[in-house]
Amino acid sequence: xxxxxxxxxxRLLKLLTKKNNKPxxxxxxxxxxxxxxxxxxxxxxxxxxxxxxxLAYPNIDISVIASNANQGVIRYNPxxxxxxxxxxxxxxxxxxxxFFLRRKKFDVCIELEHSVVxxxxxxxxxxxxxxxxxxxxxxxxxxxxxxxxxxxxxxxxNKKDNFGKIxxxxxxxxxxxxxxxxxxxxxxxxxxEKAQGFLSHFDKELKIGINLEGSFQxxxxxxxxxxxxxxxxxxxxxxxxxxILALPNQKQKIDHLLVxxxxxxxxxxxxxxxxxxxLIQKLDLIITPDTSIVxxxxxxxxxxxxxxxxxxxxxxxxxxxSTMNKTVFSKSEHGLFDYSVDEIxxxxxxxxxxxxx
Numbered sequence: 001x002x003x004x005x006x007x008x009x010x011r012l013l014k015l016l017t018k019k020n021n022k023p024x025x026x027x028x029x030x031x032x033x034x035x036x037x038x039x040x041x042x043x044x045x046x047x048x049x050x051x052x053x054x055l056a057y058p059n060i061d062i063s064v065i066a067s068n069a070n071q072g073v074i075r076y077n078p079x080x081x082x083x084x085x086x087x088x089x090x091x092x093x094x095x096x097x098x099f100f101l102r103r104k105k106f107d108v109c110i111e112l113e114h115s116v117v118x119x120x121x122x123x124x125x126x127x128x129x130x131x132x133x134x135x136x137x138x139x140x141x142x143x144x145x146x147x148x149x150x151x152x153x154x155x156x157x158n159k160k161d162n163f164g165k166i167x168x169x170x171x172x173x174x175x176x177x178x179x180x181x182x183x184x185x186x187x188x189x190x191x192x193e194k195a196q197g198f199l200s201h202f203d204k205e206l207k208i209g210i211n212l213e214g215s216f217q218x219x220x221x222x223x224x225x226x227x228x229x230x231x232x233x234x235x236x237x238x239x240x241x242x243x244i245l246a247l248p249n250q251k252q253k254i255d256h257l258l259v260x261x262x263x264x265x266x267x268x269x270x271x272x273x274x275x276x277x278x279l280i281q282k283l284d285l286i287i288t289p290d291t292s293i294v295x296x297x298x299x300x301x302x303x304x305x306x307x308x309x310x311x312x313x314x315x316x317x318x319x320x321x322s323t324m325n326k327t328v329f330s331k332s333e334h335g336l337f338d339y340s341v342d343e344i345x346x347x348x349x350x351x352x353x354x355x356x357x
Contacts, residue, residue, distance in 0.1 A: 010141040016121060017150035024131050024152075026174060029057070029107040033129060035065045035120060036112060037086035039215075040273060041292035041318070043070035044299060045164045046112065047077065047184040049171065054079040056176045063106075065123075072273050073296075076186035091122060098126040108133060112167050116140040116148070124150060133170045163317050183299040183321070187278050195278035198269060205241040206352060207283045208233065209269075212244065212254075214289035218335025219309070221289060223257055225341050229287065230266050232345030237352050242266040243283070245276055245293065284355055285348060289336055290318055298322045303351045305344055307336050324351055 032053065036046045043066065050062055063082040064074060071083055084101065087093045109129040113120050115138050124132055136157040137145025146154055155169040168178050199207060210229070212221045221229075230242055242263075246254045248270045258268055271279060277296050280286060286297040290308045295318075297304045303324040308315050310333045319327065326347040330339035 006141050010143045013116065013141060013143055014147065014149075016118075016125070017148040019132075019149045021131065021149065021152040024107065029060060029174075031061050031063070031104060031106045032108045032110065033063045033065065033101065033106045033127065034110045034112075035086075035123070036070070037065050037067040038070065039067075039292065040070045040073055041295045042163075043073050044183050044185060044292065044295040045162075045318075046167055047074070047299075048164060048168050048178065048181050049110065050074075050077060050079040051184055052168065052171055052176055052178045052180070053174065055179065056171075056174065063101075063104075065101075073185055073277070075274065076188055077184060078186065079184075086123070089119075091119065094123070095126070098123055101127045105130075107131065108173075110134070110170050111151075112170070114138065116143075116145060121150065133173050135166060135170060161316075162319055162321070164321070166317075181321070183295060185277055185296060185299040187274060187281070191274050191278035192281075194271075194275055195282050198279065199282055202241045205239055206237065206285070206355070208240055208242045208285045208287065208348070209245050209280055209283045210242055211286070211288035211291065211293040212246070212257075213250075214291050214336065216335075218337070219289045219291065220336065221307070223260060225339075226257075227261055227263070228341040229344055229348075230261070230263055232341065233348050233352075234263075234265060236345065236349040240265060240352075243279070244268045245279070245288075246270055247276075248272065285351055287344065287348065290314070294318070294320050298325075303355060305347050305351070307339055307344065309333055309335055324354065326351070 036043050061081040062079055064080055065084050065086045068085055074080055084097055106129040109124060109132045111120055111134045131152045132150055133153045134151045135155045139145055153173045158166045164181055214220050242265060244254055246268055251270050254268045280296050281300045285303045287305045288294055290306055294306050298321040301322050304320045304322045306320055306327045308327050308329050310329050310331055328339055328343045330336045
């Protein structure tokens with residue numbers, strides 16, 4: 001970028017984020033808004049903030065700006081008062097909601113972007129809370145994140161912990177030392193009964209859920225590897241039922257795949273995100289690429305075998321938190337290529353032994 005253009009954009013950024021931050025009496029904070037309008041896994045990793053803030057300050061009302069994709073996993077969260085849906089790529093469509101939030105006069109907004117993001121800044125300017133908290137931000141146009149006056153508080157740069165711990169550090173502004181870093185996922189009786197009904201025919205088998213989908217195509221488990229994983233586990237322990245975890249709109253694809261697979265101990269399930277969460281809660285073991293299923297299983301502390309691209313920074317930030325977990329890395333940094341199926345089978349059988357004991 002030419003130097004003049006960079007300087008102009010830096011000035012524009014500072015102007016857009018200019019704010020006169022006044023002292024805030026924490027004892028008078030009544031309304032907090034948290035922005036997390038992206039993916040399902042991101043929202044699950046955010047859930048400790050809701051709980052720890054509400055437990056420390058019971059009189060605070062917590063609202064969340066969520067996305068259509070991730071709102072479901074906080075639908076029954078008892079620590080949240082209101083959920084508002086944001087259209088990340090369409091500010092115009094959000095204006096009515098944003099001006100409504102402005103009238104609510106929030107004391108604090110917590111924004112969890114790691115970089116300087118214009119769509120987030122514009123929303124914060126419209127909502128106009130008294131104080132905005134955020135995490136350490138990488139700079140932009142030669143401007144450090146700490147120079148942006150819109151943000152009263154930034155966490156320290158953290159290259160050690162996962163996102164759950166990093167985002168929880170925003171609560172140090174409130175003087176909160178978190179009691180737990182556990183993710184929360186609350187379900188209704190309806191979802192639990194639906195999962196129980198689906199599994200009622202398999203009471204005697206050990207139940208393994210396999211999710212094939214990743215966040216993009218290169219992170220998917222392919223048919224060849226799926227066959228090897230299923231056969232390998234079945235060879236080591238026959239009394240199993242393997243359940244492919246899929247969404248309803250994947251039915252045609254998965255039905256065709258299972259015909260090709262030709263294994264009678266492997267069956268499909270087609271559930272929405274909350275229904276599949278209830279199913280995962282009742283399974284004995286989960287095998288999945290790095291995606292939201294990792295964090296759903298972690299929320300229920302389920303034994304977990306994950307497959308991750310060869311990127312240790314990404315793994316650190318998104319790693320599973322279940323007590324019993326094992327990650328198998330591919331040789332590629334850009335997807336699940338050339339990973340060890342034998343290692344997945346071995347890790348799965350070791351966990352099955354521990355589960356049965």
